Amino acid sequence: MEGKERFLFGRGEKLADHVPYKGGFDNSLPPYSLSEQVERLDSMLETLEKDFKEIPKDALADGNAVAALTLHPKYVARSGFPEYLLNAFSLRLVGSKPQKSKPDAGRGSDKEEGVASTTLYVAGEFKSFSKLRKSLSGIEEGSKLSKEIVKVERLEVFRAEDRLLGEFDKEENNLEVVVHFDSAVDLDWESDFVKFAEKSHISLDMSRSYQTRGLLFLAAKGDEESVKELAKFSFVRAIRKMPKLRTISQPKLVRSGGVARITIPVEKALDESFKVAIFDGGLPDDHPFGRWAKNIEPSSNFNIGDAIPELQDHGQAVTSALLFGNVQPGALERPYAEVDHYRVLGDLIADDSLYDVMLYVDNVLSQTNYPLVSFSIGPYQVAGDDEVTAWTSMLDDHLGEGDILAAVAVGNDGDRGWPESRIQVPSDSVNALAIGASDGFHEGWCRAPYSSIGPGRSPGLIKPDMLAFGGIDSNKFKFLFPGPVIAEDRGTSFATPAVMRIAAGLRAYFGNALTTPAIRALLIHSADDNGHAREEVGWGIVNPDIRSIVTCEDGEIKVLYTGKLEPGKVLRAPIPMPDEVLAGDFTIKATFCYSCSTDPHMPGEYTRAGLDVKFRPNKNKFKKDKLYPDTASFFGRHEKSNEQELRTDAHKWDTVRSNTVKKRGSSLVDPVFDIHYIAREPGNSVTPVRAGKLSYALVVTVKSNRIPDLYEKVQAKYLSSLVAIQPKIEIPIALGV
Structure with a gap:
């Protein structure tokens, strides 16, 4: 019409x-009778008490050991949490992780490989676990405690070797140490942990740490034997090698005729009421983005160092993608919004610099109020199912209120074998858009072979969230460089700001009529998966036509x-x-x-x-x-x-x-x-x-x-x-x- x-x-x-x-109720029978479970738990607690005695006293956080309590698979829902059991014996939940379990009876007992359950990390003094064991013989049928203890499938010590993630070099390693830590209740033993680390010959860098809900992430150094010693401290959650930052490619100038036919717009940005933040390699002094882009240098407090020309070229490419999309000869479109480009890479960045960059990003996000943010950098670290990383935690902490929409590149290892092909941190953030790359917008498009694939973690399985054109060898993504000339490259680094460009367009045209969650919803809602699998393309390829996103x-x-x-x-x-x-x-x-x-x-x-x-x-x-x-x-x-x-x-x-x-x-x-x-x-x-x-x-x-x-x-x-x-x-x- x-x-x-x-x-x-x-x-x-x-x-x-x-x-x-109106909710429902689960009245099915428990997997064990009370008498069976009392006998099972008594044996587990006897072994647990023996194992606790082997833990050095100075390895106990304020006298607390940590046990791993695995729930029977029947009780993994929220309503199955053994809240009364823990409270009755002064036990504290400090963490958990999803884990497969083969129960002795009930649901999943016929599965040799086990079924999904949850392991709770429970802290308490020795006397709390002893009190639980002594109380077993007096538990009455039908009591609250009888209904709680049947939820326990296994109860055992959280062993030091289970805290070690991956292999370690015999000589010095750059480490990431993750500690169960609540600043409201755990300050009393913080100095004890530092002393234990010194005794273990681990060098903790307390100045490079990130505190989030329930966890403290720390940078450290130590050899293989020192790592094994530190893992004995009861509140250590995990120790792994410090991930490195992803490598960044340098775009190449196009050496072909006709590239000078570029007309740069002279108008100001369509909407000057907001800016988009980019975190990348910085911009050179002669960048061609005029009034639309501002380069912001890091202070010396963050150990970033001086700019590196190759990384600035990458920063120029990312900025060009956000301002103009995939550049073609001719007149460029007017940018939707201005960009603040934060240089977070420099000549002081080394293999152990991940936290320097992350803490700088955290500092910026804590002191600003950008509605849109673009990340084409991050750790070279594949997303895992049972541990959350510092980068992902930091990002989700900032995005949880819904005032910021962030896009994060998923990585460029999709053509490698599994699990190296899986999306990389922090694109597993549940509050961010994880962006992969397509080979184009043409009919029959598909995922660019290098673009990392899903799934993400649960919750958040659908990752990447969406794709945008990121370039392939035969048709690379093109950028505006000083001259003006065109440079080109390929990667999810460029698909990501291209998606943020569409988000900025929606914000520029509709202002406050579209909230940040609404922009996120519209981008996903209008994406087209072209029949591809979710782990390949997520919800689909971004719609580049703003008009079709918002019209009927x-x-x-x-x-x-x-x-x-x-x-x-x-x-x-x-x-x-x-x-x-x-x-x-x-x-x-x-x-x-x-x-x-x-x-x-x-x-x-x-x-x-x-x-x-x-x-x-x-x-x-x-x-x-x-x-x-x-x-x-x-x-x-x-x-x-x-x-x-x-x-x-x-x-x-x-x-x-x-x-x-x-x-x-x-x-x-x-x-x-x-x-x-x-x-x-x-x-x-x-x-x-x-x-x-x-x-x-x-x-x-x-x-x-x-x-x-x-x-x-x-x-x-x-x-x-x-x-x-x-x-x-x-x-x-x-x-x-």
Whole structure:
């Protein structure tokens, strides 16, 4: 239909309202009888007491040893946490990790390879564990304690060798030491730990450390024997070699005719009310970006050193990609926003400099308020399933409030064997967009062979989040360099700022009408996977055309819902439909995005917020004795869910959910999403009392081939609530990246 341009509807949250929540109950029998479990636990505690006696007294953090308590696979959900058991014997949860377990009885006991469970790291004095053993004979059937102890599958000492990750050189190693540490309660033994490290001949660099929720990350040096000694300290979580920074390539100048036909715009950025931050190799004095880009040098406090020309070339390329996309001869488009480029690389950067760079980035993010940030650097470290790294922790700490949208390059090792081909830290951040590279935007595009692949960690399995063109050998990504001339290279380093360019365009055209979570949701919602596997492309390739992201075609509506969810409550979000009998097929696509606080010491329960979303397509269809209309499948489990996810609905804790379903029009009567915000925190089996509200964004697209004026009919029906989000200035007809 010809006529006025149809922009997506905003204020979808005005249609929403709260409804009561009704949960279910698990009344199935425990895997062990009380008498069986008492006998099992008594034997475990006897061995545990013997092992504890072998621990040197000066290796105990304030007199506390740490035991590894593995839950029976039946009890890995939040409600199965043995809160009463720990509290009754003054035991403290200091961390956890996901782990496979073959139980002696019950679910998973027939699986030789074991099934997914959780190991809790539990700290306490010797007397606490002794008290537990003495109490076993007096536990009564049906008591709270009897219901708690059956959850324990194994209880054993957290051994020093289990804290060593990877191989170590016999001579000196640059180390990363991870310690269970809560600054509110653990300050008393910090000096004891330093003394124990000195005794172990480990050189701790306390000035290069990062404190996050439940963990302290430290830089250190020591040989193989010293590492083994330090691992005996009870609150050490892990020791590994310090990861190195990823290598950065130097773009090459194009030596072909016609490259001088570049016209650089003279206008200021489209929107000067915000800036985008880049962390990379810096910009030379003669960079060609004029008023749009500012180079910010590090102070000497951060041990970055002087600029290196090769790294500045990389920084120029990244900045060019964010300002102009993939440059072609001719007139360049006006940048959407200005860039502050922080030089975080220099001639003092060495193999042990990871923390120098990370702490500088942390310092900048702590003192600024950029809405958009781009990272094409990071550790040369493959994401793991059972440990969270300092870089990822730092980034998620800053992104958890949802005020910043960060894009992180996934790495360029996708053509190597597994697991080296997996995404690299910190692109496993659940609050960031992990960006891979495609070989182009043409029909039949695919992942560039070098682009690192998923999955990410759980929660956060869908990584990369999306791809953008990053160049290949036969068609490299092109940049504006001084001259002006064109340089070229390939890599996820350039796909990443290209995605941030589209994000900056959305922010520039729509201003505060689009929140940061809304921009993230729109980018993912409009991505196209072209039929490729999730681990290859995530949600798909970014849509380079801003107009198509925010406008509706014939027979289509797009609705944006934003706001804050309250913990434990259910928000019912109606999907707008016209007032008529619905004929034919309807396609409904929905994308949820949110950011939240994280718990790095609990990688299996990393995110503190989850969404249980139920799709109810027909308000008139009920099962017998049901309070709410029937549900239909929408956000199912991931295609390659592991067993833990299948049993605990771990996909509910992912910060991004997106899917498309097709329904007959006759089956849709006032369809809704019921959105239940589930909050959690370590040590709680129920919703924490002080959980904060959760900022979210939901984008819903409805398509019908039978109703070309669907947009106009919905607009007329919801005239008093839904409002089309209009750009501040006209969007050009065609935009590239």
